[in-house]
Amino acid sequence: MLELVHFQILSAALFSIGIFGVLARRSAVLVLISIEIMLNAVNVNLVGIAAFSDRAADVRVFGQILVVFIITIAAAEIGLALAIVLRVFRNRGSANVDELNVMKW
Amino acid sequence: MTAQLVVFYLLGAITVLSSLGVVLTRNVVHAAFMLLVALLAVAGIFLVAVAEFLALAQILIYGGAVTVVVLFAIMLTRTDDQPRADHSQRPLAALAAIGVFALLVVAFVASDVANLESATGVATDAETGFENLALGLFTDWAIPFEMASLVLLVALIGAIMLARNVEDGE
Numbered sequence: 001m002l003e004l005v006h007f008q009i010l011s012a013a014l015f016s017i018g019i020f021g022v023l024a025r026r027s028a029v030l031v032l033i034s035i036e037i038m039l040n041a042v043n044v045n046l047v048g049i050a051a052f053s054d055r056a057a058d059v060r061v062f063g064q065i066l067v068v069f070i071i072t073i074a075a076a077e078i079g080l081a082l083a084i085v086l087r088v089f090r091n092r093g094s095a096n097v098d099e100l101n102v103m104k105w
Numbered sequence: 106m107t108a109q110l111v112v113f114y115l116l117g118a119i120t121v122l123s124s125l126g127v128v129l130t131r132n133v134v135h136a137a138f139m140l141l142v143a144l145l146a147v148a149g150i151f152l153v154a155v156a157e158f159l160a161l162a163q164i165l166i167y168g169g170a171v172t173v174v175v176l177f178a179i180m181l182t183r184t185d186d187q188p189r190a191d192h193s194q195r196p197l198a199a200l201a202a203i204g205v206f207a208l209l210v211v212a213f214v215a216s217d218v219a220n221l222e223s224a225t226g227v228a229t230d231a232e233t234g235f236e237n238l239a240l241g242l243f244t245d246w247a248i249p250f251e252m253a254s255l256v257l258l259v260a261l262i263g264a265i266m267l268a269r270n271v272e273d274g275e
Contacts (some may be wrong), residue, residue: 001107002107002109005213005214006117007150010150012205013124014124015206016202016205017121017128019198019201019205020128020201020202024128024191025192026191027182030128030133033127036140036167037127037140037143040143040144040147040167043151043163044151048154051154051155057237058237058240061237064156064238065238067159068162069249069250069253072253072256075170075171076260079264080263080267082177083264083265083267084267086267089181089182098192
């Protein structure tokens, strides 16, 4: 029997994988990809709770509506962030996060 | 073991394994393609949870747009020498990830959200179909929905301004 906890554990696994990617990768593009994985973990969690909630149908669908907004913001984020990465690469010849230490105090 | 559970385990395994591939592979292009596999498997998970619209949106936006944009970025930021893909802080990152995973699983199992709501199982198609989603989006959530489209427009104009070649422009 499929239960809510299955969705939650899948979501936790995806989120931890994303955290590992963000912390371990050097390329800024790979860091952004890992952030996408973390956003998808959140979506899996929200969709699972929306499917298993015992509220009325027009209330439980709010979980899915939140996912619509997260997907929108994620699309805006990845477009803008990749444009910034491109600009940084053109200016500095590198897109590795450990070499971008201009603003490091 | 119901068929639903088998499908969920299969899709979950594909998602987790290809996500691990994304963060572990040394080849950047392979990482982008494994991200595509992971995101399509998440679309399948959405279908198991009876969220058809989200599954379609996931395939269109992530499978189509985001992967292509990421691939373009990878091609454009490529340098000749293939440097090591990971930080020296990789073991610490693994430790942090495992710690977060353990914490989340303990919290999910201990809090037992499912029983708080006395859930009875996955909602049927009629209960959370397109109709309720559309009604919610265009009544209670109409203003946030329009704001989200405005945010997307502004972000994409900003992205064009940033990525444009200034020397060519003026």
